[in-house]
Amino acid sequence: MNHPKIAIIGLGYVGLPLAVAFSKKYTVIGFDINQSRVDELNSGKDHTLEVSDEDLKEALASNTSPAMKLSTDAEAMKEATIFLVTVPTPTDKNRQPVLTPLIKASETIGKILKDGDIVIYESTVYPGVTEEVCVPVLEQYSGKTFNKDFFAGYSPERINPGDKLHTVTTILKVTSGSTPEIAKKVDDLYASVITAGTHMASSIKVAEAAKVIENSQRDINIAFVNELSKIFRLLDIDTNDVLEAAATKWNFIKYTPGLVGGHCIGVDPYYLAQKALEVGYNPEIILSGRRMNDGMGKYVANEVIKLMLNKEAKVKNGKALVLGITFKENCPDTRNTKAIDVIEELKSYNMHVDVCDPWANKEEVKTLFGIDILRCNELNSTYDSIILAVSHSDFLELDLSALKNEKAVVFDVKSFLPTDKIDGRL
Structure with missing residues (x-):
């Protein structure tokens, strides 16, 4: 040895x-x-x-x-x-x-x-x-x-x-x-x-x-702020403003709302929950957090549709652009990405959805999801809604105004884009 x-x-x-x-x-x-x-x-x-x-x-x-x-x-x-x-x-x-x-x-x-x-x-x-x-x-x-x-x-x-x-x-x-x-x-x-x-x-x-509780803890914390985001949107309060104010207290831990995918956080809590069930304990908080985070893709898409209807943007047979399909920013990893949930929900409203990602492998995405992704320099259309799902740094260089139809909605899942460029965010 x-x-x-x-x-x-x-x-x-x-x-x-x-x-x-x-x-x-x-x-x-x-x-x-x-x-x-x-x-x-x-x-x-x-x-x-x-x-x-x-x-x-x-x-x-x-x-x-x-x-x-x-x-x-x-x-x-x-x-x-x-x-x-x-x-x-x-x-x-x-x-x-x-x-x-x-x-x-x-x-x-x-x-x-x-x-x-x-x-x-x-x-x-x-x-x-x-x-x-x-x-x-x-x-x-x-x-x-x-x-x-x-x-x-x-x-x-x-x-x-x-x-x-x-x-x-x-x-x-x-x-x-x-x-x-x-x-x-x-x-x-x-x-x-x-x-x-x-x-x-x-x-x-x-x-x-x-190991398994490291990611379960993070999952639960993100689920909490995702729930806060849902509440504050109903109250017409900006979630990020609330989090910034609360974070001024020394012992407040600042998490931000968003899609929770990937090979760890979106999976590991189920391993702990399974073992708990085997020994006779029904986990409540762990699975509640998972349900919240698993439903965020559908929630985002439905919030976009509401904004589109309010602006009288074209929904049925309209065009949507989803920015990002990897599970996190500035990496090519698509494992267990929740951006696909946003895409599928938008399609359920009979919308045509384009996906742009400068990092994801085109062949891999085509094999996994049947989607032909675009690179930033390949965007040559205009859209009725634009959803930033992943905060790739490349997206800051996009001219969103050139990609928008007259009544288009821009929704920022990651609170990444300038606020004067968007219509809504988590």
Whole structure:
């Protein structure tokens, strides 16, 4: 363990930055089942933009012993002594946790597991998944005994897509292990590359719970201000003015209303809720917050329609422009985006909807949503309503007046545009 070889399973938004960070000190084998993803990365390109081309090419620089190798062949990982699992943990259409990627990853690792190996999970789960779901799979496929022949750890990811300030090495890392000795080894491993430091949790379940409540707390806080926005719109009060006034108190925590999507905040509360139900507790606040935030896309579209009717703008067979389809600003990540809810609701009023996004991958959006997105320089029409759903900095350069019909409505979901350019905002 003094000179570990590290295998990282899953080369997406979480796994790739982690692989590059570890490759500066250790031999790293990156594994992904997506051949096109591996080919893209081996060519020195990362479409997620989480790793620069320069850093990626440096990590892949091949001499006699390259620091990082990427493959779709599980056999390439057989010499690894530490396995880091960074596969996604989504929910299904019924909002139930989907652990299939974790189970499949555990099966793959189990087939090549050796005595003394450590398997560390980073995927967001509810408390108990590592030891109650993943470890039995590792035992089954390896024929080995947990905490005797092999060990486990959990260190939840804290990647913030698109954030170039808070990167994998500059965010404090929570760590844990299946025994006190292994917990120390896991903590030492991460501490060797995480400049922000580490926090060793008392158990794997504590580390799992800490991760899932981080995003659940944020989800609930945003749900609260979304509800405030609904109330204040009925009272004809500007929500942002209220929040600015309240934020002058030292202990007021300022959140802003908006669409809540993405791979974490819009998903993780359902994992915690599912576990709560399994042990006989019916979560109230967690699911209430989720219901509020899940309904915001439809609410925004309906508020736009009300404004259009008040201005006598054309609704049926009218044209709407939605600015942004990624789940957050200035990044290409479209996972669990709630902008699509705004789009679909507008279409239910028989409106034609164009979508402009300077960051999203055109092919990906077409595959996922059947939408042909436009870039800013491709906008050559005028619209009856314009909805800013994502605050990409590029949108500040748009001449909205040139895109508006005479009675057009401009609605700002993110309170991003100048107030004299809009008709309404959350």
